[in-house]
Amino acid sequence: MASGKKQNKPKQYHEKEEQPAVVSEPAASYSSVPFNAATRTIGLMGMSGKKDFAAVRSDSDLISLIRMGIPRQAMDNLMTVADLSLNEMAVIVHTSDRTLRRYTANQKLSQEQSERMIEMARLYTRGEEVFGSLQEFREWMDTSLHAFGNKRPKEFLDTSLGIAMIMDEIGRVQHGIFV
Numbered sequence: 001m002a003s004g005k006k007q008n009k010p011k012q013y014h015e016k017e018e019q020p021a022v023v024s025e026p027a028a029s030y031s032s033v034p035f036n037a038a039t040r041t042i043g044l045m046g047m048s049g050k051k052d053f054a055a056v057r058s059d060s061d062l063i064s065l066i067r068m069g070i071p072r073q074a075m076d077n078l079m080t081v082a083d084l085s086l087n088e089m090a091v092i093v094h095t096s097d098r099t100l101r102r103y104t105a106n107q108k109l110s111q112e113q114s115e116r117m118i119e120m121a122r123l124y125t126r127g128e129e130v131f132g133s134l135q136e137f138r139e140w141m142d143t144s145l146h147a148f149g150n151k152r153p154k155e156f157l158d159t160s161l162g163i164a165m166i167m168d169e170i171g172r173v174q175h176g177i178f179v
């Protein structure tokens with residue numbers, strides 16, 4: 001180079017120079033079909049493929065179901081999944097067991113009762129996901145726990161706040177946080 005000008009060479013990275021940013025993901029398992037909690041919630045109530053339930057894909061679809069009312073049959077299926085007696089379910093939905101016995105399988109529950117069933121089905125869906133099986137989650141729900149004042153989580157199913165507390169505790173279990 002007789003003219004004395006510097007040549008522009010492409011920049012090369014050396015160990016001491018700044019390296020370009022690299023993004024890496026934590027090791028995780030991905031599936032081609034995402035877990036759809038709304039669909040599983042409907043499945044736990046035994047309503048998969050039923051007329052009003054077939055198109056449920058999101059929480060907003062669940063809200064529509066709550067407003068319409070879900071049939072008693074869905075509550076019966078959820079009682080089986082959650083291993084609850086009719087008396088326990090009557091306490092949860094704030095009515096008498098005698099009133100629940102009078103409902104026909106297709107009779108719609110009230111909006112408040114429907115909402116509690118959806119909340120419970122979502123809870124059991126989440127529990128199954130975290131604990132690996134419904135059986136393991138049912139056993140946990142029947143165990144007296146320090147986090148619940150040495151009461152069973154099952155005893156808190158009669159209020160939305162109680163269900164939220166159980167959901168929070170499931171999150172702590174999932175992340176290994178024990179109080």
